[in-house]
Amino acid sequence: MWRRVPCALWAALGALALAALAWSALGRGDAAAQTVRKHAQADAGQILQAAGFPWARLEIDDEVGRIVGDAPSLAQRAAAFTAAGTLLMPMMGSPGVFARLEDRQTSSLPGLPELPAAGDAPPVPSRPGEAGAEATKAGNAASAASAVTAASAATAAAADCQRAMARLLQAQQMRFKLASAELAPGSAPLLKRLSEQALRCPQAGIVVQGHTDAQGDAGANLALSRRRADAVVAALVKDGVPAARLKAEGLGESRLLDATDTPAAHERNRRIEFHLAPSTR
Structure with missing residues (x-):
């Protein structure tokens, strides 16, 4: 790619x-x-x-x-x-x-x-x-x-950007409307900062991963995670990040950070992650 x-x-x-x-x-x-x-x-x-x-x-x-x-x-x-x-x-x-x-x-x-x-x-x-x-x-x-x-x-460069984006997402998680791939309005400032960071790493490819909690149907969660990753990619492209550098990936509930059945665990598991790699262009 x-x-x-x-x-x-x-x-x-x-x-x-x-x-x-x-x-x-x-x-x-x-x-x-x-x-x-x-x-x-x-x-x-x-x-x-x-x-x-x-x-x-x-x-x-x-x-x-x-x-x-x-x-x-x-x-x-x-x-x-x-x-x-x-x-x-x-x-x-x-x-x-x-x-x-x-x-x-x-x-x-x-x-x-x-x-x-x-x-x-x-x-x-x-x-x-x-x-x-x-x-x-x-x-x-x-x-x-x-x-x-x-x-x-x-x-x-890719490792530096990876760490910078991880720090941004640790400070503030990406938010979506309930059971939807529509980004919550409060996520706009975070997306802007992520776009700016991505533009500072012009030769890094970016995989945007969507993750969900384990509540509900696993197939529906997988589809939702992909739609949410697609929504983030679309927002980054709108902010000027080249589409050729971006890839959306939905992983549903396959990689839970916390397997306990608590509201706090569900909140942690519903997330967007950025994974960067050096470009091979």
């Missing part, structure tokens, strides 16, 4: 093209170097977005490239900087671009400590006889490593 974006192609071709552009700008002054840096920043943003980090971008100041942006978690911040070090390596050391990479991202989720500043990536040799060979070697390395980098980053 989900296929991973071929970010290796972005890195190997786009970054190496920038290296060639940088060489062509040699000796033409600050204006030409500034043009090269603008192209590098724009292309780096596209490369990072294709790798699954839409919040991250490159800013170049003198010979320093800085990865900036508001990462949704510390794990994704670290993954974005690791990916940038691999995917943008062909740009480093090219004349007029930058010589080293720094992490200047922030992490905005409340309660998270700041990630210590990462050490600078080692400078890439920039002598005319070495830079072209280093760029070619780095491009080949980026092609080989980017699949692993993107997969691990996507896994970290």
